[in-house]
Amino acid sequence: MIPVYINSAACISVQDTLNENFLQNLNPENSVLVLKAIEPNYKEFIPPAMSRRMSKTVKMSSVASKYALKEAGIKNPDAIIVGTGMGCSQDSEKFLKNVLDNNEEFLTPTFFIQSTHNTVSGQIALALQCHAYNFTYVNTSSSLEFSFLDAKLQINDGEAENVLVGSTDEQTERTMELYKLNNTIKKEENLPADYLNSTTEGVIWGEGSSFFVLGKEKTEHSYAQLKDIQILNKVELDKTQKFIEDFLTKNNLTNEDIDAVILGFSGDAKSDVYYKQAMDLFPNSALLYYKHLSGEFNTASGFSTFMACHILKNQEIPEVMMINSIKKEDIATILLYNHLGGSDHSLVLLEKA
Structure with missing residues (x-):
């Protein structure tokens, strides 16, 4: 590839x-x-x-x-x-x-x-x-x-x-x-x-x-390498972690290899439970959220991808996005997880260019 x-x-x-x-x-x-x-x-x-x-x-x-x-x-x-x-x-x-x-x-x-x-x-x-x-x-x-x-x-x-x-x-x-x-x-x-x-x-x-x-070519402006994408219309709540683990395994990674995870917390109690399940999988990663900055909408993941690009390029995480206090000296790999109302789950894996 x-x-x-x-x-x-x-x-x-x-x-x-x-x-x-x-x-x-x-x-x-x-x-x-x-x-x-x-x-x-x-x-x-x-x-x-x-x-x-x-x-x-x-x-x-x-x-x-x-x-x-x-x-x-x-x-x-x-x-x-x-x-x-x-x-x-x-x-x-x-x-x-x-x-x-x-x-x-x-x-x-x-x-x-x-x-x-x-x-x-x-x-x-x-x-x-x-x-x-x-x-x-x-x-x-x-x-x-x-x-x-x-x-x-x-x-x-x-x-x-x-x-x-x-x-x-x-x-x-x-x-x-x-x-x-x-x-x-x-x-x-x-x-x-x-x-x-x-x-x-x-x-x-x-x-x-x-x-x-x-x-296809890396340039002096490159933000990130787009490693992989996974999309699934429906995910059972108790299968959330397996959905993520299978994706990481496919890319020869474990949860310990992910430096930062950007989750699509929207303030909807009914569907945010998926993100809480995902959080438990990454005890040693920087956990981030973004919809308090962008609002929820169909293509809100564009905003999270934009933010991830800048985090990888600048090697700095804005305090306002942080869920936990973990800070990595080198941010090489970011995982983005998003859905809308519990449907159309997507995972995007980005690496530092």
Whole structure:
């Protein structure tokens, strides 16, 4: 297998992650039900006439992908692969509202055309005039992981040398209302949220866009080596540790070889039990969490991958992410474990480049 490196990482999130000094200014949030992304000044990146026709997720992705390509020194990637859970839901809502308001008559097709999930990867390709492989994965919380897996296969099969991989999800007013009604989002009376020892169900919802350039060659910008990915739709609670151990064994590792574990604690008491099971497997590793910084959403693992890349490159763990007090002098291997509401479990293994 050819080594695959993450040669750049860019992120737009509820933190100011486009700022070079963002690690010093991470601001946890546990008292707001819905967290909004800190957006850049789009006029600097996208012509205003185009920007007006773009939904938030397309704009965030356009900027994050430009940052990622610029950092990697790549003008045109050999493939563009995007993972999204909800796609362009703003335009989907606008189209459905038009259907209702106009009694299904005299509809303009614009919102429908722009509401498809692959609008993001298509718009990036149009801007770059890139005619290469272009694919979108819609697999709830494992959308980014499937995108990584595809990119890894493209590179290993010799189909591509540099692949732009991204994840993106936006919020919409109506969807957030529905999430509050079905208790996906916490109730006001259950705030502030306790992410690590929650006794209530529901989460604080976020949004964001993360992009990475994966390449077959290690560069001076390389953050990490993407070693392996494992995805499983359902895992029995008492099989959580076996799920992780089997993955480590496959990679000739034990739990003692993992320097840091990033867990997706979301403050949902019902589904966070999986992470508590996983914690017990790593008594000598640095245990970290991140959704108090990003919020929960379908592709929140993009934020954790972005943070893992910076931890490996800088060899420093932000205090605000630490669950335990274990600090390793050399952080060589990081394991990321994530799921959404107890479904679509994913493991990602990263090593220092």
